[in-house]
Every structure is written in C-alpha cells, then in structure tokens.
Amino acid sequence: MIDIKNFGKAYGDFIAVENLSLKIEKGELFGFIGPNGAGKSTTIRFLATLLRATHGTATVNGHSVVEDPIAVRRSIGYMPDMFGVYDGMRVWEFLDFFSVAYEVPRANRKAIIGDVLELLDLTHKRDDYVNGLSRGMKQRLCLAKTLVHDPPVLILDEPASGLDPRARLEVKALLKELRSMGKTILISSHILTELADVCTSIGIIERGKLLLHGPIDKVYRKIQSNKQLEVRFATAPEAGVSLLRSDPLVKNLQAVGRRAVFEYHGDDAAAQRLLRSLMAPEIGLVSFADKEPTLEDVFMMVTKGLVT
Numbered sequence: 001m002i003d004i005k006n007f008g009k010a011y012g013d014f015i016a017v018e019n020l021s022l023k024i025e026k027g028e029l030f031g032f033i034g035p036n037g038a039g040k041s042t043t044i045r046f047l048a049t050l051l052r053a054t055h056g057t058a059t060v061n062g063h064s065v066v067e068d069p070i071a072v073r074r075s076i077g078y079m080p081d082m083f084g085v086y087d088g089m090r091v092w093e094f095l096d097f098f099s100v101a102y103e104v105p106r107a108n109r110k111a112i113i114g115d116v117l118e119l120l121d122l123t124h125k126r127d128d129y130v131n132g133l134s135r136g137m138k139q140r141l142c143l144a145k146t147l148v149h150d151p152p153v154l155i156l157d158e159p160a161s162g163l164d165p166r167a168r169l170e171v172k173a174l175l176k177e178l179r180s181m182g183k184t185i186l187i188s189s190h191i192l193t194e195l196a197d198v199c200t201s202i203g204i205i206e207r208g209k210l211l212l213h214g215p216i217d218k219v220y221r222k223i224q225s226n227k228q229l230e231v232r233f234a235t236a237p238e239a240g241v242s243l244l245r246s247d248p249l250v251k252n253l254q255a256v257g258r259r260a261v262f263e264y265h266g267d268d269a270a271a272q273r274l275l276r277s278l279m280a281p282e283i284g285l286v287s288f289a290d291k292e293p294t295l296e297d298v299f300m301m302v303t304k305g306l307v308t
Helices: 042-047 069-075 092-101 108-120 136-146 164-179 218-224 238-245 268-278 295-303
Strands: 002-011 015-023 029-034 055-060 077-078 153-157 183-187 201-206 207-215 229-232 250-257 257-263 285-290
Touching: 015 042, 015 183, 015 201, 015 207, 029 042, 029 164, 042 055, 042 183, 069 077, 077 136, 092 108, 092 136, 092 183, 108 136, 136 164, 153 164, 164 183, 201 218, 201 295, 207 218, 207 295, 229 238, 238 250, 238 257, 238 268, 257 268, 268 285
Parallel strands: 029 183, 029 201, 077 153, 153 183
Antiparallel strands: 002 015, 002 055, 201 207, 229 257, 229 285, 250 257
C-alpha cells in the first residue's frame, strides 16, 4: 500500500532524510519511531503530497506521490501533528467542511458524519465549538476527519502527542479497531510505549536515516541474540551481584535494589551453570528469567549500533 524508494530531502546543506526506502503492506499498522527531528514528519509530509522530495519517489495505494498527488490524497486520511485553527466552527461543521473537500456526495454527508462521530465517541460533542474541545477531544476529531471519505490508508503524525495516559489508551484502542476494519496505518511517534502493543511492524529512524525496519516479532527475535536476563534476590543482593560480576559472560550489569538485569553472552548450558551457582543458599535467589525486550530496548540497541 505504501512504497517509498530512495526518498531524500535536503534544505541547503542540511539533510533531513537520506535515501529512505520502505514498503508497508496492506493491513499493516506500521510504527515509525524516532526522536524529534529524526525525519519522521518530513517523510510523512512527502507521502501526504505536502512536500517535494529532493530525490526519490513513492506510491500510495498504487498512485505516485510525485505524478498523481490528487489520487494519493483521495486514498489517504492524513492527520498532521498540529490541529490548526477553526474559529467559530462546530464539530459537525468541521467534519462537513472536510466532507466537501473530499467530494463526498451531499446526500451521504449527514449519515457519514453521524457514523464517524459514533465511531470516535464524539456524538455528544456534535454541536460543540471545535476550539472549546479538550486536547484529547481535538485529537479524536482530527482522527475523525481523516475517515469521512473512507480512505484505505491512514497517515497519522504523532496522534497521541500531548494526551494524558487515559486518552493515549483510547487512541490505541481506536487504532486497533481501525486496523480491524481493513485500514493500512502509518503512525509516527517518539513515545515508544504508544506503539509497543499495537504495531504489526516498525521502522526506526534517526538523523534522517532508516536504521531498521520489519515485522515487530522479527525485530524482537533479531535482538534476542543479545540475551538479557533478570534475577531477583530475597534480601541483600550483594553476594549475588558479586557472583554475577565475576562471570566473564555477564555484560552491562545493572543492579537496583534486590533486582539485577544483565546481558548474558553464553549459551543455554552456560546459563544453566550460572543458575546453579546462584541457587546457593547464601545467595538468596528468588527468580531467574529471560527479560522480554521492549521497544525501548530495540531503539537503544539499534541506535547504539548493536543491531543492524
């Protein structure tokens, strides 16, 4: 559904994005991960036909971003990272405005607006003024306007930025529901916890370069070669931590309170031997287990060059 080839954008001597190639298949929920200024919004604006590339091209839903931007706009629902200003406009008028812009037939607009308001749980706000809405409600409304023309592709730039924890959970639930409706979704974020349990695939970008991308389960398996273990002790951990520090296969040990996390560069047989040593009565071991990787782990290992 989205295919980017050798996209690059430069502003004079500053290179915002460098030779980015990426393919997102139909039905995926793709998480575009990177710190502020990494090049996420630049790439998204290019896909939304709002930015000309210095070089490279892309297709969305089979249409060229460069050669057929009108067809691309009909195929996408684009949510920018800023809401904009809509003085004196009510919620239903806001959605009606975008329905007209997307050439939704007049006879269908009322029903479509009602359906979208219900999907986003905004029906009770139908007649409220847009500028009087909370930040969370504005984000919902901005997401609602991307759906009025029923596009197959959604491109969402930081949709949960600035929201409280409850509102972020609600946005994640909405994303899962939209994917279940058959939408292909690209969502950018610098807050990794927003994406951890909703994405089917991810891409990590930093300083304009795409460092790693692919299905999230394959990415997790890739970093599992650097096995992380977590141990907990019943009381004082000094003896256990001392034993761990003496093992040459233990790297990057971090001990906090009665818990220690470390990389283990040995095989399963070596891990068994370490476990037997830690089970000595004077150590007071409570648990010994693999530490499941998180998106934070993936990001840190990729950006440090430990995984490619």
